[in-house]
Amino acid sequence: MDILGWALIVLLFAIGMAGAVYPILPGALAIYAAFFVYGFFFSFGEFGIWFWLIQTIIVIVLFIADYAVSAWGVKRFGGSKASIVGSTIGIIIGPFVIPAFGLIIxxxxxxxxxxxxxxxxxxxxxxxxxxxxxxxxxxxxxKVILQLIMIALFVLWLVF
Incomplete structure (x- = not known):
């Protein structure tokens, strides 16, 4: 069961990191879910209130930053609300329409x-x-930086 638990944790971490690039994947939520998988398979005892508070704040910041930073890029270059909406729609459907390059196009x-x-x-x-x-x-x-911080905090919490 230990191997299954760690395999699921690593898989969720990988999905989370892939989600930083590919917006259809759950990203930070997959990493957050890995903490629960650890708790269910091993123990929640290592995680105190500070662990959950810090990780939850990072997830909230990730959600806000994801939209805000993308909108900032459009606004910084003189875009309107219509272009922000268009960009958001494009990032969601682009990868499906043009699999290899849709994430950028x-x-x-x-x-x-x-x-x-x-x-x-x-x-x-x-x-x-x-x-x-x-x-x-x-x-x-x-997203990559903040998600790596989430994973690093998880590891540090377990080691120390």
């Missing part, structure tokens, strides 16, 4: 289309599209 195209619908010219719309990709990459970096 989706938010870019969504932001460009959203900005065009808002009445901007092609030059500004393309600039906003670039901003959506910058926001996406920045968001991925933030």
């Amino acid at each position: 989706g938010p870019f195209a969504g932001a460009v289309i959203g900005e065009m619908i808002a009445g901007s010219n092609m030059e500004k719309s393309l600039k906003v599209g670039v901003g959506s990709v910058v926001g996406l990459f920045t968001s991925v970096v933030v």
